[in-house]
């Protein structure tokens with residue numbers, strides 16, 4: 529896929545219907561040769577539209593008007609390039625707990641949670657958030673995670689979590705204002721509700737910070753998993769992580785995780801975690817597949833806003 533095509537893909541499949549601002553920006557950028565020539569000087573992993581848009585927002589640049597965005601980007605390229613080279617897309621979306629919950633609630637309790645690619649660890653608190661599946665409410669307090677659920681009954685309990693740990697190449701800290709500013713810049717412009725829940729979830733995490741280890745999902749997973757307490761069900765999970773990992777490492781990771789005790793929950797796009805047979809997705813939007821121990825269970829939207837259980 530060319531860079532221009534990847535910007536079209538992001539605009540039409542990820543941003544369309546979710547962020548008109550990023551859809552507009554991504555499609556305009558895909559036709560802008562001068563801008564794409566600059567982007568092309570970066571390593572492939574640093575060319576993603578949402579990384580570029582997030583950095584421009586972090587630096588106070590405009591994203592509402594594609595022309596103003598382009599002028600700002602061209603005029604400030606050295607500063608933007610420096611940020612792009614050091615930062616990565618580490619969007620931490622606690623809303624994804626809403627699609628993990630039906631599986632987590634059905635496992636033998638209590639749970640020892642180990643999230644791979646945890647960012648700041650906000651998905652490690654599924655027991656502390658409140659949920660709204662249509663008119664079915666679960667839990668109290670903030671944040672309330674909304675999820676349109678079809679094909680299965682909503683969970684009737686939250687899990688009991690006795691241990692939570694995250695593994696990430698670059699863990700972010702909800703107690704560090706610079707890290708929180710970057711997480712905030714990664715939230716898409718119109719998504720005031722996501723910004724509010726990021727703040728609410730960060731407050732939950734800051735009150736009882738998780739164990740966050742710096743390390744790689746293949747090399748460092750067994751040692752961290754070995755720290756989980758006996759008497760709890762170990763659950764290794766990951767959401768929206770494998771697209772950042774080269775294919776051979778993804779395969780090795782799957783072997784490592786299958787060798788661990790407990791359960792494995794994956795919430796990833798089918799191009800990075802293929803399954804033998806999948807039903808048709810509900811529409812053309814980009815979907816993750818939720819899988820338990822390698823068995824695909826449901827299509828899920830990328831911010832946890834919807835989930836369609838397989839029949």
Ligand SMILES: C[S@@+](CC[C@H](N)C(=O)[O-])C[C@H]1O[C@@H](n2cnc3c(N)ncnc32)[C@H](O)[C@@H]1O
Nearest residue numbers: 618619620621645647696697744745767769772
């Ligand atoms: C898009 S974020 C998703 C964060 C979180 N899972 C969520 O859904 O909110 C992907 C995270 O995976 C981490 N990551 C990428 N490759 C990794 C690897 N090989 N080992 C550990 N973490 C990795 C990144 O640093 C980043 O924080």
